[in-house]
Amino acid sequence: xxxxxxxxxxxxxxxxxxxxxxxxxxxxxxxxxxxxxxxxxxxxxxxxxxxxxxxxxxxxxxxxxxxxxxxxxxxxxxxxxxxxxxxxxxxxxxxxxxxxxxxxxxxxxxxxxxxxxxxxxxxxxxxxxxxxxxxxxxxxxxxxxxxxxxxx
Amino acid sequence: xxxxxxxxxxxxxxxxxxxxxxxxxxxxxxxxxxxxxxxxxxxxxxxxxxxxxxxxxxxxxxxxxxxxxxxxxxxxxxxxxxxxxxxxxxxxxxxxxxxxxxxxxxxxxxxxxxxxxxxxxxxxxxxxxxxxxxxxxxxxxxxxxxxxxxxxxxxxxxxxxxxxxxxxxxxxxxxxxxxxxxxxxxxxxxxxxxxxxxxxxxxxxxxxxxxxxxxxxxxxxxxxxxxxxxxxxxxxxxxxxxxxxxxxxxxxxxxxxxxxxxxxxxxxxxxxxxxxxxxxxxxxxxxxxxxxxxxxxxxxxxxxxxxxxxxxxxxxxxxxxxxxxxxxxxxxxxxxxxxxxxxxxxxxxxxxxxxxxxxxxxxxxxxxxxxxxxxxxxxxxxxxxxxxxxxxxxxxxxxxxxxxxxxxxxxxxxxxxxxxxxxxxxxxxxxxxxxxxxxxxxxxxxxxxxxxxxxxxxxxxxxxxxxxxxxxxxxxxxxxxxxxxxxxxxxxxxxxxxxxxxxxxxxxxxxxxxxxxxxxxxxxxxxxxxxxxxxxxxxxxxxxxxxxxxxxxxxxxxxxxxxxxxxxxxxxxxxxxxxxxxxxxxxxxxxxxxxxxxxxxxxxxxxxxxxxxxxxxxxxxxx
Numbered sequence: 001x002x003x004x005x006x007x008x009x010x011x012x013x014x015x016x017x018x019x020x021x022x023x024x025x026x027x028x029x030x031x032x033x034x035x036x037x038x039x040x041x042x043x044x045x046x047x048x049x050x051x052x053x054x055x056x057x058x059x060x061x062x063x064x065x066x067x068x069x070x071x072x073x074x075x076x077x078x079x080x081x082x083x084x085x086x087x088x089x090x091x092x093x094x095x096x097x098x099x100x101x102x103x104x105x106x107x108x109x110x111x112x113x114x115x116x117x118x119x120x121x122x123x124x125x126x127x128x129x130x131x132x133x134x135x136x137x138x139x140x141x142x143x144x145x146x147x148x149x150x151x152x
Numbered sequence: 153x154x155x156x157x158x159x160x161x162x163x164x165x166x167x168x169x170x171x172x173x174x175x176x177x178x179x180x181x182x183x184x185x186x187x188x189x190x191x192x193x194x195x196x197x198x199x200x201x202x203x204x205x206x207x208x209x210x211x212x213x214x215x216x217x218x219x220x221x222x223x224x225x226x227x228x229x230x231x232x233x234x235x236x237x238x239x240x241x242x243x244x245x246x247x248x249x250x251x252x253x254x255x256x257x258x259x260x261x262x263x264x265x266x267x268x269x270x271x272x273x274x275x276x277x278x279x280x281x282x283x284x285x286x287x288x289x290x291x292x293x294x295x296x297x298x299x300x301x302x303x304x305x306x307x308x309x310x311x312x313x314x315x316x317x318x319x320x321x322x323x324x325x326x327x328x329x330x331x332x333x334x335x336x337x338x339x340x341x342x343x344x345x346x347x348x349x350x351x352x353x354x355x356x357x358x359x360x361x362x363x364x365x366x367x368x369x370x371x372x373x374x375x376x377x378x379x380x381x382x383x384x385x386x387x388x389x390x391x392x393x394x395x396x397x398x399x400x401x402x403x404x405x406x407x408x409x410x411x412x413x414x415x416x417x418x419x420x421x422x423x424x425x426x427x428x429x430x431x432x433x434x435x436x437x438x439x440x441x442x443x444x445x446x447x448x449x450x451x452x453x454x455x456x457x458x459x460x461x462x463x464x465x466x467x468x469x470x471x472x473x474x475x476x477x478x479x480x481x482x483x484x485x486x487x488x489x490x491x492x493x494x495x496x497x498x499x500x501x502x503x504x505x506x507x508x509x510x511x512x513x514x515x516x517x518x519x520x521x522x523x524x525x526x527x528x529x530x531x532x533x534x535x536x537x538x539x540x541x542x543x544x545x546x547x548x549x550x551x552x553x554x555x556x557x558x559x560x561x562x563x564x565x566x567x568x569x570x571x572x573x574x575x576x577x578x579x580x581x582x583x584x585x586x587x588x589x590x591x592x593x594x595x596x597x598x599x600x601x602x603x604x605x606x607x608x609x610x611x612x613x614x615x616x617x618x619x620x621x622x623x624x625x626x627x628x629x630x631x632x633x634x635x636x637x638x639x640x641x642x643x644x645x646x647x648x649x650x651x652x653x654x655x656x657x658x659x660x661x662x663x664x665x666x667x668x669x670x671x672x673x674x675x676x677x678x679x680x681x682x683x684x685x686x687x688x689x690x691x692x693x694x695x696x697x698x699x700x701x702x703x704x705x706x707x708x709x710x711x712x713x714x715x716x717x718x719x720x721x722x723x724x725x726x727x728x729x730x731x732x733x734x735x736x737x738x739x740x741x742x743x744x745x746x747x748x749x750x751x752x753x754x755x756x757x758x759x760x761x762x763x764x765x766x767x768x769x770x771x772x773x774x775x
Contacts, residue, residue, distance in 0.1 A: 002363060002503075027196040027205045028366075028373045029308075029332055029701055043701070046365040049372045050503040051206035067506045070364030071403040076510035078502060087286060089498050093509045101494050105287040108262040115295040116183055123184050127600060130546055132592050133183040138256040140218030145249040147547050147774055148225070 002048045002065050003031070003055065009062035010039045022054035022063060056080055056087065154627055154700065155330055155337040158620070161306070162608075163191040165598055166342035167591075168311045168327060168381070170194030170293070171202025172584045173348035173532075173573030176254065176591030177598075178296035181346075184599040190300055193329060193340065195310040195704065196373065198293040203350060203371040203532075204584050208285035209410060209499040210276055211265075212583035214255050215248055219272055222279070224248030228774045230278070231581045233444035235536060236451075236730050237749050238391070241774040242543035242556055243579035246593060247586045254589045255281075262291050277413040279581075286499045292588060308333040311377070312707040313619050314345065314385045316566065318610040321386070324568040325609035328619055332700040337624070339616055343609050344568050344598045348591050351530020351537070351574035352376030352715040356666045357657035358526045360403060367503055369398045369405040370528045378531070378538065378575035380711020383718055383756050388540045388565040390577035390753045390768070392715075393722030395527040396535040397453055397671065397734050401469065402521035406504025408469065410496045415489070417474035419456065419522055421464040431455035438732065438743050449534055453733025457524060461670060469522050471515035479516075490516060526667045527734065529715050531574040532587045537719075538577030539564045540753050540768065544593075553771050560601045562594035565755075568601060568609075570594040578751055626697035626706045633696070646696035649705035652688070656709065659684050660716050664723060665735040674739040678724040685717045718754060725765045726752050 005022075012033060013020040022031035022040045031054050032043040040063070042048060055063045064079060066072075075094040080087040086105040092098050120136045131144055165185060167177045170192055181190045194201055215222045227248035232239050259265050264284035266274035273281045297305060311329035318325070326341040353368035355376060366372045383389060399419075400408055411417040418426055428447070434455055435442030442451060456467060475493065479486035493515050497505040507513075513520055531538035541562045542548075548557040562570050572594040573587035582590055626646075633645035641648060647655075660666055663681025665673040673681075692710050697703040728744040729737045750767040757764065 002366065025197055025200050027201050027371075029196065029704065032701075046363050047372055048363075048366040049206070050367065050506065051200070052502045053200040053205060065502075065506060067503065067510050068360065068362075068364040068367055068403075070360040070362050070367075072503075072507055073510045076506055078498075078506040078509055080498075086284070087498075089494070089505075091494070091505065091509050093512050093514075095512045097512075097514070099490075099494070101491060101498060103286065103495050103498065104264050104284045106262040106291060107259075107264050110262075110290065110294065113261045113294050113298065115179060115299045119183070121183075123186055127184055127596075127603065130544060132250055132253055132589075132596060133180055134257060135253055138253045138260070139250075140252045140256060145217070145224050147245060 002050045003042050005040045006062045009060045012038045021057045025053045025057050158337045160339045163342045164188035165190045165344045166340045167192040167346045169349035170198035172587040173591035175292045175296040176588035177346050177595040178300050180592035181595035182299040191304045193306045193309045197307050199290040204289045207499045208288050209496045210280050210282050211585045212280045213586035214281050234448045236441045240578040242547040245774050246544045251589045255585050310704045318612050325611045341611050346570040347575040348572045349377040350374030355712050355716050356526040357661035369525050375708035376715035377711045380714040383714045388755045390540040390751050391536045392718040393726050394536045395529050397527050398525045402523045404504030404507035406497045406501040415474045421459045427455045427459045450731040450733035466521050468519035470519045475516040532582045536578050536580040539571045561597035570598050626695045630696035646694045649709045652709045672736040681720050
């Protein structure tokens, strides 16, 4: 459809302060709430890139993907399940073969980053030079390269 | 009537777009800007917006200066050759020297990067490092959101137009847009604007036209707004004739880089022949780039194109042979390679994994078709369309290149308007890390501009109200005319955004060297295409929208149509075939370095409704 919502599992994110999370996250403004049924749905399936942003975020795992009718035969499933630091993927072939793959997504918890921590650049004194913030710690070489020659 | 509430936001720096470039710009701007107000507007939510929102399996722009792998000069040499001789050396160099900082920060912020046994990053190719990158975008977005403060991030706000200063149209003053969620029209007033929005998918008719319209190679929500915002504002653009035609796994458009470079797979035609071998002589027609190592991307496309045109398809990526060779009969090794192969898709193009599963393709047993996709116009990946911008002072500011430098790095020809990522032309091969970095470069330069130009912009209600009426017109058009027909979609007074999109794609495909025209066009064909796209532009004043969502689609279409028109005009102007494999001018079939190793630039004049095309010289600043 390409994403579709299982009406028996979707609870319209009744507990979420952001509202239905599929509606919140969809990068292309596709997932919408059917206010009569109180269920999420994909309002413009031919603008869906099957990016799985909503599938990954849905707390109920109520969203799945039925591949593009243009070229994807029926009967397969690619479904992520969240782990502590990544995703476990369930892959089911049309012919019934099953695979499972688990990959890490991040090495530290979301929300734990302090921007500019340890940066030594001075936002006034260093404003006019070519360095970016954090070069002294993160560039990996002592000095920002400058061109050997600026010529035509 | 919708949008009765108008909210005016006054800020010092407005960042339009929250993709990799926008997040980089936000992070860097706030560091240097101190108490000044930095605001970011994004049509979606920055944790999953933009071309990298789905994730990535590799970072494709990393120098590894600390390991001694590459210098920024090496990067310039590579990029210039891959672009068949045309890239701004100053801009490419600048990304190269800064990019490692960004990659190391992304790792610090939680991005898992593969490691070799010696602790160094694993490598796919000379510039590419593999990552567990499913969450690269939320990882890049977090520091941007924290630094700016959530109150300064306006999400679900689609920006449609730029504002210029009432007293000086050569100076930026802000931007206009609307929320697709809370029925609010937005006026941003800002002396500095940084455009970080996307390149353009779906300008050309794609190979999949129904549900599959969404499975474009470049993100379907990359609607060319980087160009659609700047062109009508009169910004000088460069290389808008350039496009990228990706060689990708068929239909799902899964990435091939890992397969070519890491698994060492070959693409063979139906006869079992390797076009890089059988078509080796073809490279000699395009010297000096034909003998460059590696062979430039368009020339590899060209060799494969000849095989397909001559009827030797399907072209198969021999995943089976590659995986069998890598595992050497060791089941544990095969398990590892299988894991890596599937991760490549599951990290960034999940549709391709679903396509494999649905077509019963286990890559260790079954080879997989690859195709040349439809063209894409963009500036961050292998494309180089975008604004003509000022370069870095220490590379271009010596007076040796006055047409490359006018005071502030990445500033466009409108003062106070900066660009990064897809918005900057002639500076390709940035990818995710380089775009993030270019956003940072632009942001620091923007703070410099702000320090030198402290005044507030002049924006009268007249300019705002006139544009507001234009922006909301599709809603009014629908209301006024919906009663003229019993079938909503067939109305003599308006077009729906989908109908307009299909018209644009048909013009571009048939006249602008699209896939169904074998990527070939000529002068008379382009002139006819321009006539038809001019009529489309007139008709776009009659778009209809029933909701804020459809109103956003209307303006996305207008942005795409500006991209299409600029592309046709530039294609007509450049009288040569510089990038075979991307497009062919049948009336000028050869590469012509003597006359055309120059940048093609254009400027649209709104008052006169006319385009001016010109060339700018190539300058060897590094090579």
